[in-house]
Amino acid sequence: MNLGKRLSILIISISCIALVISFIVLNQYKSEIKNNVYENTRANLITKLEDKIAGRLEVGITNAIAFANDKNIVDALKTNNRNLAIEELNEIADKFSNEANVKQLKIHIHTADIKSFLRAWKPKRFGDDLSGFRHTINKVKETKKSLTTIEIGNIGIFLVAITPVLEDGTYLGSLEILQRFNIIINQFKKDNENLLVLLDNKFESTAKLMKDKVKLSNYILSQSKYDKDFFDAAGKIDFSTLLKEGYFLDDKYFYTFKTIQDFEGKNIGISLISEDKKVVDNIIDDTSSIINTALLIIVLLIVVLTTTILTSLKKVVLNPLNDFQQGLLEFLNF
Numbered sequence: 001m002n003l004g005k006r007l008s009i010l011i012i013s014i015s016c017i018a019l020v021i022s023f024i025v026l027n028q029y030k031s032e033i034k035n036n037v038y039e040n041t042r043a044n045l046i047t048k049l050e051d052k053i054a055g056r057l058e059v060g061i062t063n064a065i066a067f068a069n070d071k072n073i074v075d076a077l078k079t080n081n082r083n084l085a086i087e088e089l090n091e092i093a094d095k096f097s098n099e100a101n102v103k104q105l106k107i108h109i110h111t112a113d114i115k116s117f118l119r120a121w122k123p124k125r126f127g128d129d130l131s132g133f134r135h136t137i138n139k140v141k142e143t144k145k146s147l148t149t150i151e152i153g154n155i156g157i158f159l160v161a162i163t164p165v166l167e168d169g170t171y172l173g174s175l176e177i178l179q180r181f182n183i184i185i186n187q188f189k190k191d192n193e194n195l196l197v198l199l200d201n202k203f204e205s206t207a208k209l210m211k212d213k214v215k216l217s218n219y220i221l222s223q224s225k226y227d228k229d230f231f232d233a234a235g236k237i238d239f240s241t242l243l244k245e246g247y248f249l250d251d252k253y254f255y256t257f258k259t260i261q262d263f264e265g266k267n268i269g270i271s272l273i274s275e276d277k278k279v280v281d282n283i284i285d286d287t288s289s290i291i292n293t294a295l296l297i298i299v300l301l302i303v304v305l306t307t308t309i310l311t312s313l314k315k316v317v318l319n320p321l322n323d324f325q326q327g328l329l330e331f332l333n334f
Contacts, residue, residue, distance in 0.1 A: 060161030
C-alpha cells in the first residue's frame with residue numbers, strides 16, 4: 001500500500017472517530033435535556049413565587065410601619081380608645097379602596113399584653129388572648145422590631161407584617177397587616193400558571209375557623225378561590241413522587257412545590273405551582289432542535305474539512321512526491 005493511500009485512510013479514520021465522538025456527546029447531552037428543562041422550570045417557578053411573596057411582605061411592612069406611627073393609632077392604644085382606632089382605620093380603608101382598589105384591608109391591632117384590640121374587618125370581635133398561639137406577636141413585643149413572615153391563623157395561612165407601636169420607646173402594642181395569597185394567585189393565573197396554598201393536615205386544629213375545608217392528599221386548601229380544573233387534576237398527583245423528585249408531570253401540567261415555613265422554620269404546608277406542560281415540551285423540542293442542528297453542522301464541517309485536507313494533501317504533498325519518485329526511478333534506471 002503506497003503512502004498516499006495510507007495517509008488517506010488515516011485522515012478518514014480520524015474523521016470518522018471525530019464524528020462518532022460528536023454523535024455520542026451530543027446525544028448524551030440531548031438525553032439530559034429533559035431533566036435540565038424540568039429543573040430549570042422548577043427553579044424559575046419557585047424563584048417567581050419567592051419574589052412575589054417578598055414583594056407582598058415588603059408592601060405589608062411598609063404600610064404597617066406607617067400606620068403604627070399614626071398619632072391617632074398611638075393615642076387609641078395609649079388611652080384604650082377603640083372608637084378612635086375604628087375611625088382612623090375606616091379612613092385608611094377608604095383611602096386604600098379609592099386609591100389602590102383594595103376592597104378589604106386586614107389590619108389587626110394588639111394591646112401590650114397581646115390581646116386583640118381591633119380587627120378592622122371584624123371590629124366587634126376583640127379582647128381575645130393571642131399570646132398562646134400568635135408567636136410572631138410575642139416576638140415583636142420581645143424585640144420591639146418589625147417582622148414579616150408566613151403564619152397560620154384561625155382561617156388558614158397568611159402573609160404577615162407586624163410592627164411595634166411605640167411612644168418614646170415604650171411598647172404600647174403592635175399592628176399587623178394580614179394578606180392572603182389571592183393577589184399572588186391572580187398574578188400566576190395571568191401568566192397561565194396555577195398556585196395552590198396547602199396547609200398540612202396536622203395544623204387543622206390551629207385553622208379552626210376555616211370554612212368548607214377542601215382537602216388534597218395530606219393537605220387542606222388555604223384559599224377561597226381556585227381553578228377547579230387545576231384542583232381536580234392536582235388531586236391525581238402522586239405526592240410522594242412530587243416531594244421526592246421535586247416535580248411531577250401529567251398530560252396537562254408540570255407541577256412543582258415550595259415548602260411553606262413559619263418564622264420559626266417550622267414546615268406548615270406547601271405551595272403547589274404548575275406550568276402548562278405544552279410550554280415545557282416546547283422548550284425541550286426547541287433545545288433538541290438546536291442539538292440536532294449542531295450535530296448536522298459538525299457532520300458537514302468534518303466532511304468538508306476531510307475533503308479539503310485530502311485534496312490539499314494530494315496537490316501539495318502526494319503529487320510532488322510521486323513526481324519526485326518517478327524522476328528518481330528514471331534517473332536510477334538511466
